[in-house]
Amino acid sequence: MKYNLVRGTKDVLPGESGKWQYLTQKASYVYSVFGYCEIKTPIFEVTELFTRGIGETSDIVTKEMYTFLDKKGRSITLRPEGTAGTVRAYIENNLNTLPAPVKLYYIGPMFRYERPQAGRYREHWQMGVEAFGSDSPALDAEVITTALTLLKELGATGLKTNLNSIGCISPDCRPRYVTALKDFLKSRSEKLCDTCKVRLEKNPLRILDCKVETCRSVFNEPGIPKMPEYLCPSCGAHFNKVKEYLKLLKTDYSENYKLVRGFDYYTKTVFEITCDKLGAQNGVLGGGRYNGLVEELGGQPTPAVGFSVGLERLLMSLETLGVKFPDDDAPDVYIVTLGGEAIKKALVVAGELRGAGIKTIMACEDKSMKAQMKLADALKAKKAIIIGDNELKEGVAVIKDMASGTQQKVALTELKGFLSKT
Ligand SMILES: [Zn+2]
Ligand SMILES: [Zn+2]
Known part of the structure; x- marks a missing residue:
């Protein structure tokens, strides 16, 4: 179904x-x-x-x-x-x-x-x-x-x-105007559409809303009573x-x-x-x-x-009108993780970044570096943070700017401050 x-x-x-x-x-x-x-x-x-x-x-x-x-x-x-x-x-x-x-x-x-x-x-x-x-x-x-x-x-x-x-x-x-309008429209009722013929009795004001061409031509006649004058x-x-x-x-x-x-x-x-x-x-x-x-x-x-x-x-x-809307859906950061230890670290890092208002998505599946970078790209992430075994040993992460492709190492303890500034 x-x-x-x-x-x-x-x-x-x-x-x-x-x-x-x-x-x-x-x-x-x-x-x-x-x-x-x-x-x-x-x-x-x-x-x-x-x-x-x-x-x-x-x-x-x-x-x-x-x-x-x-x-x-x-x-x-x-x-x-x-x-x-x-x-x-x-x-x-x-x-x-x-x-x-x-x-x-x-x-x-x-x-x-x-x-x-x-x-x-x-x-x-x-x-x-x-x-x-x-x-x-x-x-x-x-x-x-x-x-x-x-x-x-x-x-x-x-x-x-x-x-x-x-x-x-x-x-x-208004009642005085409605009477005048009714009299005017009655004298031209053969030009009005069927809906307006009914409206003429029930609610003549509504006729002025009609989109039918022949009705509109009646409204544009110079002699039609105009509300502001009444x-x-x-x-x-x-x-x-x-x-x-x-x-x-x-x-x-x-x-x-x-x-x-x-x-x-x-x-x-x-x-x-x-x-x-x-x-x-x-x-x-x-x-x-x-x-x-x-x-x-x-x-x-x-x-x-x-x-x-x-x-x-x-x-x-x-x-x-061609108005451009801010595109807020893209994440600021995509965390690429290589190995089980890296996922543990990424969970903690992601929490810190989110606490600082940095929009963060982390890879939870054990996928290749190439596959994860592809996802970061597809999500239009501004930056990728790469955390693997080597980085963990050094206490750093590699930050890649997705637009320019430039990379740099930043100490894990300084990630939040670094990303808040860029
Ligand atoms: Zn009044
Ligand atoms: Zn009409």
Whole structure:
């Protein structure tokens, strides 16, 4: 019997796992510099958390969730995104009693039953931040800056920040816009795709996300209502402040009235960072403000803002951009042993070197010198340390630099100091 991966999943093997470590460490570093603390929430939650949180009509909830009954008959779902679980934990643990804004970040796997394609997996990792307890537009600008800082630290170039405000649920704000949009789209419904005809009744905002060419041509008609023109005074002022702060921070952004994002919970600011050099699939990262979600999930009314970035997509984007990753997998030292006494000595020496942080692999099998040197080469070891009977008698080891081929004898007692310096 031979077992294979489940469709849409992947193994992260040596060679690639180092890149993952690099990305997650960079994210942890940048997030913590911006004042975020890590939160770890369970991979599964009760299903209702997501249906309420993400929205009953969203694609994720209607088509893409891994939902099952546990042995007690409770409906459980593998988390499809990181925000709902973080909000649940924020409420359940009374994190609102901490000084605001409460800044949390998460790194971990999410699950979506969608058609696998380049950089998109059914199990995929997300690295995101959520800041709770402040409605200040300064926080929106700071969250966008956090995202851009991470991408720039990782070497991404050609980045563009797309910005929009989708207002609030006050009747003179988003609902007024949705009515205007609906009227406009209804008069052109024969040009809309079948999915959008359904959305027109259920969730007209989602139509702006449609990728079908004829739908897109409707969005580009000059008369289409644009959300920023329908914002209530409070949302309008908030949006203007966000833009003012971004200008102050010299962040290039472009207003994109078609940007609505795939979740129901967003209010006011939504943003997406794209990279011009990536072609059609140019979205790298997205987020926004969600002032209604904490209350929707049973907490006190609490403004919040955040973003999330998919690790696999990010890695693929960075590789397309030609970003070089540090290659940390190769050992510093490979210890070649000749004879039983040498193995005993090598065990002790390897322990000392590792204690000094020197990445060490030793030969445990009794193989010829030539075979062992071949292994050192295959592992891309920087140096080989050769210990045989003659060396043991002299109390030395031969150190060979694998790149240059030069050799020198070093006293066994001085190995650690010698290697720490080179
Ligand atoms: Zn509003
Ligand atoms: Zn459509």
